[in-house]
Amino acid sequence: MGNTFEALGTSGGDLYLSNGGTDVFFDVLTLAGCALAESVWESNLVLLFADGHRLGRGTDGFDLNSLPWTADWPAEKAFVLRVLDLAMTRHGWGLLTYEPPFALDYLRRYRAMVDGWPAPVAVETPATRPDWSVPPPPGFLERCPKHGIYQGMLGCRLCDPTLQPLPE
Numbered sequence: 001m002g003n004t005f006e007a008l009g010t011s012g013g014d015l016y017l018s019n020g021g022t023d024v025f026f027d028v029l030t031l032a033g034c035a036l037a038e039s040v041w042e043s044n045l046v047l048l049f050a051d052g053h054r055l056g057r058g059t060d061g062f063d064l065n066s067l068p069w070t071a072d073w074p075a076e077k078a079f080v081l082r083v084l085d086l087a088m089t090r091h092g093w094g095l096l097t098y099e100p101p102f103a104l105d106y107l108r109r110y111r112a113m114v115d116g117w118p119a120p121v122a123v124e125t126p127a128t129r130p131d132w133s134v135p136p137p138p139g140f141l142e143r144c145p146k147h148g149i150y151q152g153m154l155g156c157r158l159c160d161p162t163l164q165p166l167p168e
């Protein structure tokens with residue numbers, strides 16, 4: 001059981017991750033995204049990562065096209081690439097209680113997908129709250145005092161013992 005991340009129209013294939021791999025993927029994307037998000041759209045995207053794979057185990061893969069892109073999508077795509085680039089520098093990985101040996105590979109493959117994705121196409125099933133021009137509830141953007149990432153709807157994902165392996 002796992003999750004498939006797709007990007008209809010990309011030249012970069014798709015990315016299948018186990019449930020554990022998906023947790024890691026969202027951990028490292030949240031760490032990088034929380035350091036970069038400024039606009040309302042960007043904050044909403046990073047909340048998708050922060051709250052990702054918390055409730056719907058094995059059902060949280062999504063097609064890139066299902067994100068609520070706006071007319072400003074080229075800048076939004078550039079932001080996704082910036083998050084991936086920062087994540088690939090291992091940004092914040094010292095806060096993880098585990099070694100993520102495969103995360104760089106996930107990030108490289110996903111970056112190739114996003115980079116090779118030409119433009120949004122209309123899809124019927126949105127991945128999340130459909131209107132990312134609306135600011136998220138302020139409490140969602142409060143930072144975990146220990147990890148500095150968004151609390152999100154479900155609390156800091158790095159403080160969640162159901163997601164994080166216990167330190168040795």
Ligand SMILES: [Zn+2]
Pocket residue numbers: 144145146147148156157158159
């Ligand atoms: Zn935390």
